[in-house]
Amino acid sequence: MGTEKRRILIVEDEKNIAMLLSFNLGRAGFDTDVAEDGEIGLRKALSDKFDIVLLDIMLPKLDGFKVLEGIRTRSNVPVIMVTARDDEKDKILGLENGADDYITKPFSMRELMARVKANIRRTAMVSGAAAESGMSAGGALTINTENFQVYKSGRPIELTQREYELLTFLASHPDKVFSRVDLMEQVWNYGYVGDDVRTVDVTVRRLREKIEDDPASPRYILTRRGVGYYYSTL
Ligand code: CA
DSSP states (O other): OTTOOOEEEEEOSOHHHHHHHHHHHHHTTOEEEEESSHHHHHHHHHHSOOSEEEEESSOSSSOHHHHHHHHHHHOOOOEEEEEETTOHHHHHHHHHTTOOEEEEESOOHHHHHHHHHHHHHHHHHHHHHTTSOOEEOSTTEEEETTTTEEEETTEEEOOOHHHHHHHHHHHTSTTOOBOHHHHHHHTSOSOOOGGGGHHHHHHHHHHHHHHOSSTTSOSSEEEETTTEEEEOOO
16 A cells, blocks of 8 residues: 555535545545536546545536446445435435445534545455455355455355445354444444434345345345344354
């Protein structure tokens, strides 16, 4: 990793916010690039290498959800959605479509910095874990930690970085039940409050849709009612 600067793409049409973000992230040691509409944002996100994308939802030309969809066809770069305050529907929709995180407007720089750093920390942790060898996850699932690829019956499954990390975390502690708050701390790297733990539910649901034969009656990631989730070895 060396001393190379982390790069952040800011997709934001409000010039004041974009400048403020750029200034503060720059001061914190990040390289930033700004795209002022969705089309430019998508093009940049796909053509250039970024460590994180900060993605506004209300954007000219292409809204944030469309941009996210476009990014996810080709890239697993961590995406933090910037949503309007208290718009629960937007948060859930973003997460269901492959966002890694969200932050609500108006946000403090301190809060934004915490989210950015938490997402970068996760990336570094996963890179560290890659030094270890691949693991069999039981049944038809295999997790290759060398290339971050999950296979089911030998067929590759496309997971977002967060889905991959959640699966890897649970699978490396087989049959141990984790509460949603535990998972927020362990996988998301920082404490959430209140109904933010729904982030875990949404990610679990998305993951089940990708890895389970029957997501309604899962074989790998199970629910211990009233407690949390665990990875079953049976
Ligand atoms: Ca906007």
